Amino acid sequence: MTSLWPVTSSVFSxxxxxxxxxxxxxxxxxxxxxxxxxxxxxxxxxSDQLAKRGVAHDEVVRIDVPGRGAGESGDGSLRGELExxxxxxxxxxxxxxxxxxxxxxxxxxxxxxxxxxxxLLEGADLQSVEVVLVFxxxxxxxxxxxxxxxxxxxxxxxxxxxxxxxAEIRDRGLQFEKGAANxxxxxxxxxxxxxxxxxxxxxxxxxxxxAEMILDRFKNRPDEPTWNIIDAIAKGDVGTxxxxxxxxxxxxxxxxxxxALESDLKKRSLAATAPDQETLKQWIGGSDxxxxxxxxxxxxxxxxxxxxxxxxxxxxxRVVKSHPEEVHRVTLERLTxxxxxxxx
Numbered sequence: 001m002t003s004l005w006p007v008t009s010s011v012f013s014x015x016x017x018x019x020x021x022x023x024x025x026x027x028x029x030x031x032x033x034x035x036x037x038x039x040x041x042x043x044x045x046x047s048d049q050l051a052k053r054g055v056a057h058d059e060v061v062r063i064d065v066p067g068r069g070a071g072e073s074g075d076g077s078l079r080g081e082l083e084x085x086x087x088x089x090x091x092x093x094x095x096x097x098x099x100x101x102x103x104x105x106x107x108x109x110x111x112x113x114x115x116x117x118x119x120l121l122e123g124a125d126l127q128s129v130e131v132v133l134v135f136x137x138x139x140x141x142x143x144x145x146x147x148x149x150x151x152x153x154x155x156x157x158x159x160x161x162x163x164x165x166x167a168e169i170r171d172r173g174l175q176f177e178k179g180a181a182n183x184x185x186x187x188x189x190x191x192x193x194x195x196x197x198x199x200x201x202x203x204x205x206x207x208x209x210x211a212e213m214i215l216d217r218f219k220n221r222p223d224e225p226t227w228n229i230i231d232a233i234a235k236g237d238v239g240t241x242x243x244x245x246x247x248x249x250x251x252x253x254x255x256x257x258x259x260a261l262e263s264d265l266k267k268r269s270l271a272a273t274a275p276d277q278e279t280l281k282q283w284i285g286g287s288d289x290x291x292x293x294x295x296x297x298x299x300x301x302x303x304x305x306x307x308x309x310x311x312x313x314x315x316x317x318r319v320v321k322s323h324p325e326e327v328h329r330v331t332l333e334r335l336t337x338x339x340x341x342x343x344x
Contacts, residue, residue, distance in 0.1 A: 024053060024130045025121065025146055030153040032137035037161075037192040039136075040243060041153045046102055046132045047239065049151070053130045055100035061088055062238070063101070064334040065108040067327035077112035081334065088129065089120040099129050105330055106133045109140075118142045156190040164192050168199055175208045183211035187218050197247050226252070226260035233336065234297075236344015241336050254320045254328050261339065262313055269306050271298045305342035312338055 026049045030042040050060055066081055078086070088101055103109075109117065121131070133143065139150070162185060169176055188195045198218055202209055229248060232241035248257060267284050271294050274280035281291045301309075316335045320328055 025148040026130075026132045027139055027143065027148045027150045028132060028134045028153060029139055029150055030134070030136050031155045034136045034153075035156075035191060037156050037190055037194075038153055039246065040193040041156075042134050042136075043104070043239065043242065045151055045153060046104070046134050049132050050100040050102070050130055053100075055130050060100040060102055061085070062337055063103050064330060064337060065103060065105045065113075066334070067105075067108050067330050077116050079110075079113070082109075082113055085117070086120065089131075101129060101131045102134065103132070104134045104333075106135045106143075107137050108330070114140050114142060118146065121146055156192065158185065158190055161185060161188075161190040161192055161195070165195060168196070172199060172203060174199070174202060177208050177210045179211040180209050180214055183214040184218075187214065193243060194247060194250070196243075226257055229257070229336070230260060230264050233339045234343050236340045238337055238340045241340055242333055245332060245336050249329060249332070254332055255317075257332060258313065258317050258320065261335075265306065265309055265313065267294050268297060268301060269310075271295055272301075272303065272306065274298075301343055309339060309342050 026046075028042050028045045028049075030038050034042065061084055063082060063085055066079060085101060085103070088099065103117075133139075133148070162181070165181055165184060169181065184195055184198060188198065198214075201217075202214075205213070226248065229241055229244045232244055245257070270283050271280055274283060274295075277291055277295045280295060284291075284294070312335055316331050319331045323331075
């Protein structure tokens, strides 16, 4: 997709950039009330920074900071979800290849966690680690003093959304009649993440696209079937899976998503233990094509990963059922990222 994100770069001048030696630290700072469009921009900017620095996708450790009051208990001042950053920042890569650390929703860092992160960054003696912190809202002063390069993702306004849409229509080769683009903006406003989903669907249409077609087809946002999310997870495509999850959660309930993940996980687990396809069909039902597809996935995911996925699913279900809605999204996003790693 065409990148016309409203981003600007600046450098904190409190401490020189070489304060961290050869290690690179980048902060992606978005608006405090970031919507799906702005959030997608922030995640894309984070991935782009690591790609520009030559960090391979499979060499990136992504940590999604749980919301306040959520997360697993860990040792010391860090919640369990944040502990993987310690060995990476203390030891770096054992083989010399470039590695990346993404910390998403860093605004949720508790005071002691932020202090620990600053201490780790100050004491790091690394040659091949790139660190990207993604914030919504103000960046804590202690982290700002580290001399990080800062990329600001500004709030999207309708004029910028219109420019983004014009570029997308051109790059995709779509034929929009007069008024059709305005109809999309009328339906989705500045939510470019949803508008991108709508354009994905319109690419399947034949002929010219009219305003009437858009207004009739998209009563609100395009529905996102859960199987599309699971398909992206199976490919290990974190970005697409998170984008589709964001779209689903506009109208879909978290428990529906968890049920879809549970169903897929159950089928994979049964396929791993079934002696043959006929037995698998008796166990889970479905068409021959569906059974053949599930059988083809047999063995692609380790048994240990299937067990970890089941445990994570149970924990996420408990959070959704017992914690406030504010923590549901980050819980599902963290779960999705983990499933991408285990499945992909």
